[in-house]
Amino acid sequence: MVTEPVLQPALNVDAVSYAYGKVRALDQVSFAVPPARFAVLLGLNGAGKSTLFSLITHLYAAQGGSITIHGAEVAKAPGRALAQLGVVFQSRALDVDLTLRQNLIYHAALHGIGGKEAETRACSLLIRVGLEAQIDARVATLSGGQVRRVEIARSLLHRPRLLLLDEPTVGLDVKARADILAHVRVLVAEEGVSVLWATHLFDEISADDHIIALHRGRVVADGAPNAIAARFGATTLQEAFVRATREMAEATP
Amino acid sequence: MSTGAYWICLKGIVWREALRFVHQRERFISALVRPLLWLFVFAAGFRQVLGVSIIPPYETYIPYEVYIAPGLMAMIQLFNGMQSSLTMVYDRETGGMRTLLVSPFPRGFLLSAKLMAGTFVSILQVYAFLVVAWFWEVEAPWYGYLAILPAMLLTGMMLGALGMLISSLVKRLENFAGVMNFVIFPMFFASSALYPLWKMREASPLLYQICALNPFTHATELIRFAFYGKLDLLALGVVAGCTLLFLAAAILAYDPARGLIARRAGG
Numbered sequence: 001m002v003t004e005p006v007l008q009p010a011l012n013v014d015a016v017s018y019a020y021g022k023v024r025a026l027d028q029v030s031f032a033v034p035p036a037r038f039a040v041l042l043g044l045n046g047a048g049k050s051t052l053f054s055l056i057t058h059l060y061a062a063q064g065g066s067i068t069i070h071g072a073e074v075a076k077a078p079g080r081a082l083a084q085l086g087v088v089f090q091s092r093a094l095d096v097d098l099t100l101r102q103n104l105i106y107h108a109a110l111h112g113i114g115g116k117e118a119e120t121r122a123c124s125l126l127i128r129v130g131l132e133a134q135i136d137a138r139v140a141t142l143s144g145g146q147v148r149r150v151e152i153a154r155s156l157l158h159r160p161r162l163l164l165l166d167e168p169t170v171g172l173d174v175k176a177r178a179d180i181l182a183h184v185r186v187l188v189a190e191e192g193v194s195v196l197w198a199t200h201l202f203d204e205i206s207a208d209d210h211i212i213a214l215h216r217g218r219v220v221a222d223g224a225p226n227a228i229a230a231r232f233g234a235t236t237l238q239e240a241f242v243r244a245t246r247e248m249a250e251a252t253p
Numbered sequence: 254m255s256t257g258a259y260w261i262c263l264k265g266i267v268w269r270e271a272l273r274f275v276h277q278r279e280r281f282i283s284a285l286v287r288p289l290l291w292l293f294v295f296a297a298g299f300r301q302v303l304g305v306s307i308i309p310p311y312e313t314y315i316p317y318e319v320y321i322a323p324g325l326m327a328m329i330q331l332f333n334g335m336q337s338s339l340t341m342v343y344d345r346e347t348g349g350m351r352t353l354l355v356s357p358f359p360r361g362f363l364l365s366a367k368l369m370a371g372t373f374v375s376i377l378q379v380y381a382f383l384v385v386a387w388f389w390e391v392e393a394p395w396y397g398y399l400a401i402l403p404a405m406l407l408t409g410m411m412l413g414a415l416g417m418l419i420s421s422l423v424k425r426l427e428n429f430a431g432v433m434n435f436v437i438f439p440m441f442f443a444s445s446a447l448y449p450l451w452k453m454r455e456a457s458p459l460l461y462q463i464c465a466l467n468p469f470t471h472a473t474e475l476i477r478f479a480f481y482g483k484l485d486l487l488a489l490g491v492v493a494g495c496t497l498l499f500l501a502a503a504i505l506a507y508d509p510a511r512g513l514i515a516r517r518a519g520g
Contacts, residue, residue, distance in 0.1 A: 057354075081357075098272055102272055109265020109266065109268075
């Protein structure tokens with residue numbers, strides 16, 4: 001068993017800023033994802049969600065502040081930080097011409113997992129997402145929802161403790177969306193994986209999620225949906241979000 | 254990460270590139286047809302116009318086809334390097350490049366492994382070309398076919414690293430046509446691939462200087478000499494030096510803190 005302080009967050013983002021030239025994408029963003037929780041990064045398009053994901057995944061480095069994954073700082077110990085991180089990107093990452101098995105073995109190799117071990121993990125993860133029968137099918141033959149499920153299986157190959165998903169339900173129908181969401185919630189409940197789920201869809205949020213609302217590169221609300229609603233004198237989270245973003249618009253002319 | 258893990262990762266990256274190549278049959282065919290067109294059509298027409306005298310490594314008069322074969326081998330690697338870099342720009346727009354870079358291995362290692370994978374594929378293409386060329390009486394001693402292997406590993410890495418560097422500069426896929434015009438054509442034509450450099454000197458001393466400085470000239474010469482079991486030390490030095498330089502620049506360009514992609518990426 002790994003011993004660590006109970007309160008150490010899965011992900012800690014501390015005063016992170018980022019600008020593309022003069023355009024500020026993130027401004028002093030701070031929040032934490034508690035361990036074994038389903039956290040939602042809520043924001044409209046252009047809120048800075050993708051930039052934040054690029055920084056957490058070390059695609060590029062934050063210009064200010066720090067990002068820590070289970071105690072490993074991304075900028076200083078990228079190897080240790082990234083080893084604990086699984087990511088489902090918004091854009092597809094699988095080779096459509098290759099089979100599920102080939103794809104998963106390749107991605108296992110990217111984490112230094114090879115041979116029998118890679119095969120075993122690929123099979124058990126595909127069973128978990130209900131696609132074991134398609135293991136030797138080409139990705140191109142799968143539906144959009146199935147591809148997403150394989151992406152989730154892919155992101156779990158190295159048994160990460162934190163899973164990042166960037167709008168994973170984009171372009172899926174209602175059933176597939178509910179399906180993916182249910183799969184990820186099971187991971188949190190049964191495996192104790194921490195999740196940061198980026199979305200702009202309020203119906204993907206449940207009452208006991210941890211919400212981080214991002215608007216124009218700033219955190220406008222952070223906490224449980226009810227608490228956020230109450231703070232802004234609203235009855236629903238959506239109403240609170242609208243008020244919060246309006247307040248911000250009035251504060252910054 | 255243990256040494257074994259690095260090995261697994263490298264193997265995985267090369268294996269995936271090879272699988273992708275096998276599945277893209279059009280890519281294989283066009284990679285084969287391009288140099289064969291040069292060999293069958295261009296060289297056939299040109300041999301009447303251009304006489305190639307005896308210059309090292311050749312020991313007799315040679316037909317023009319034989320002269321341009323090493324240049325075409327290098328051309329296969331040049332196209333392959335640029336194609337891989339095109340794939341990288343595409344991969345960056347989709348998720349492929351991001352999943353590679355989110356691996357916990359050092360980024361320099363990941364990018365080098367990716368280059369090795371591309372080089373491996375280009376070498377397969379060259380050998381396929383040589384099989385067809387052999388029937389066209391472009392032949393070398395048997396050890397030449399072995400000696401080109403290490404030479405092409407190096408030239409493939411150099412051209413791949415150059416492509417990778419370019420991929421970090423190209424913001425969008427659509428801009429890629431420019432790479433054809435400003436990189437592939439000048440590199441290929443201003444080199445010793447199609448004509449010996451002394452011929453070039455007769456035409457224009459300035460052009461000769463440009464050709465002599467072109468790394469692609471040295472890639473071609475390294476392969477040409479190796480094909481006959483010989484070593485061109487100058488070419489080896491230039492190619493090795495350029496490989497290190499381009500690779501270092503490409504790794505820097507993909508560096509999270511200073512990298513060009515950081516400043517260019519939007520959204």
